[in-house]
Every structure is written in structure tokens, then in C-alpha cells.
Amino acid sequence: MAVSEVRAPNVNRVDCPSRPVLEHVTSRWGVLVLAELRDRPHRFSELRRAIGGVSEKMLAQTLQTLERDGFVDRDAKPVIPPRVDYSLTPMGREVAEQIWTLTRWVEANLDGVFAARETYDKAR
């Protein structure tokens, strides 16, 4: 069955279980974590620096959610001081690729968006 023939996306039903998962990967920080880990594994504070503006709490929370969903692997080494490395699981790499394609598209089309905004704003 071709994609274009799909008429009723399951995701558009209130009770669709994939909604929360979609919200996890497309969440404010989820997108940025996936995009960053796509490059290479990162330590916690490394990730925090790489992603500007994320609080410690939100980063921890985002990482936990993504780990629980099976997108991120957490490798806590039993050393002092603690060292924890985060990387993408095989499944995580696949979503990250999609997210990455999307972000690149957005960046490439920023001019179009700004132009649209100007037109829109001028009309009122």
C-alpha cells in the first residue's frame, strides 16, 4: 500500500498511542538532543554546552524520556568523578536522521518563511 493512499492517519486520533512518542522526539529539547547526538556520543555537560539554553533539569528529563523510549543509550561509568556518556541506539539513529532532515529543510527554507511572514504582517 502506497503512502499516498493512506487517507486516515492514525496519529490524528486522540487515543493514538504514537502521539506521546511523537511528542517526545519532536519536543523542544528532544529535537535538539537527537540532532546533537547524531554527530557523536556526548557527556552530560558536553551536551548541555552544545545545546544552548537548556536547563540541567530539562536536559536530564529529556534524556530519560528518550532513553526509556529506546532512542538513547546511557552509559554510566563507575568512576570518580562520575562520567556518563549518551549515544543514539540503532532506533535512535533512525529518528535522528529524520529529525535532522527536517531541521535542514527548515534552515534551508528560512528565507521563504520570513518572506511569508512579511507578506502576512503587511496585510494587517
Place this chain on the structure above:
Amino acid sequence: MAVSEVRAPNVNRVDCPSRPVLEHVTSRWGVLVLAELRDRPHRFSELRRAIGGVSEKMLAQTLQTLERDGFVDRDAKPVIPPRVDYSLTPMGREVAEQIWTLTRWVEANLDGVFAARETYDKAR
């Protein structure tokens, strides 16, 4: 330049202007609106029924944001009672396609996510 060579995603900078745009299309209702319009144009209340659980207010707000960014076209016909049709612009069709690919991927990999969750939850 190959995608895999991109090392420093612009989007991972606090001041990156593409962040808001990305958040618009990946927002809770933005994703669902784009997915639904991908199929065919919809009227307001039609859209509201199709997307379960969205309030009137949030749908209006989401549509305005997407229209301003140039992803959605609003066609208000001067009739009584009012009739307004929403559809995707060419640019909107492109993002919607990406979003759609992503949602399909998530739906196809739901089992994997649930399995990961079970493993994760059992470990504590």
C-alpha cells in the same frame, strides 16, 4: 557537501532563528494539522473533528501561526454562513511530507518503543 559532514548544527544555538519555525511545525497541534491537511483541504470544523482533542482556540492559533510562516493557505469565502478552507502551500506540502514520514516511522516502530520501555521500567 554531504550531510554527514555537517558537524555543528546551527539549530543547536540558542539564537538560531530556525528554532521557532521548527517548534511551530513540530508543535503538539502543528504536527497533526500538517498531517491532516496533507491529505486534502479542510474546513475549520472539519479539521477540528479530524484531529481529536484539539480545542477551538488552539486550532485557530495553530492555523494562524502556520499561515504566517507560509505553510498553510487560508481561503475565506465571503458567504453566509462563512466558509473557510485551509490547505497547504507548496512550502507547506514539503514540510508536511517530512512530518508525515516521521509519523509513519514512529507508528511503524511503536512496538520497538514499547519493548524498550518495558526493559527500562523493569530495570528499576
Place this chain on the structure above:
DNA sequence: CGGCATCCTACAAGATACTG
């Protein structure tokens, strides 16, 4: 260093009522 617990606030989001 990499968290977790607590508290607090701002904003996203829902409910309701009203209007062109």
C-alpha cells in the same frame, strides 16, 4: 560530575461565552 528533590512562575492550553 551528574544527577535528584523542592519550590516557584510563566505560559500553553482548556472551558465558556459571545459575535460578525
Place this chain on the structure above:
DNA sequence: CAGTATCTTGTAGGATGCCG
């Protein structure tokens, strides 16, 4: 029908302090 306006509530997200 397709919205706006107003009010209320829930939750995301930030600040701070503590601990293994």
C-alpha cells in the same frame, strides 16, 4: 460557521540546594 474575548487551570520549564 468560524472565529474572538475572557477567565481559569495544568504543566513545562527555571532556580536553588543537596548528595553519591
